[in-house]
Amino acid sequence: MRLRVEFTTEPFDLEEAPAHAVVAREVIQSAELDAVDVGPFGNTAEGGADAVLTAVDALLRKSLAAGATRVSLQVNVIGGSRESVESKEGEK
Known part of the structure; x- marks a missing residue:
């Protein structure tokens, strides 16, 4: 299964990227994502689902x-329906 994550962190600072935004960017850029x-x-x-979910966990915590x-x-x-994901999980 493939996933797409979209995220923002706050508070915003238009003058300079806050530390939390820099950390979030580093987490995502260093993860094994496409x-x-x-x-x-x-x-x-x-x-892939595992890579995205691992990155999301790190993103939130950090x-x-x-x-x-x-x-x-x-x-x-x-790239796929929920039904096809469930059938693949049942084959394991």
Whole structure:
């Protein structure tokens, strides 16, 4: 299964990237993910389910520890239906 994560961290600072934003970017860029896109108003990355979920866990823990007061994220399954994922899990 492939996932796409989209996230932002707050509070925003338009003058300089806050520590929590820098940490979040480092976590995502160092993870084993595909199609990483970081920007000042939102970030996205894609990859296998295990890699994305591991990165999200690290992103939350490290961003909050670095001063984030809010982390907004969305995770979407891409490239397949939920039914095909469940049938593959049942084959294991």
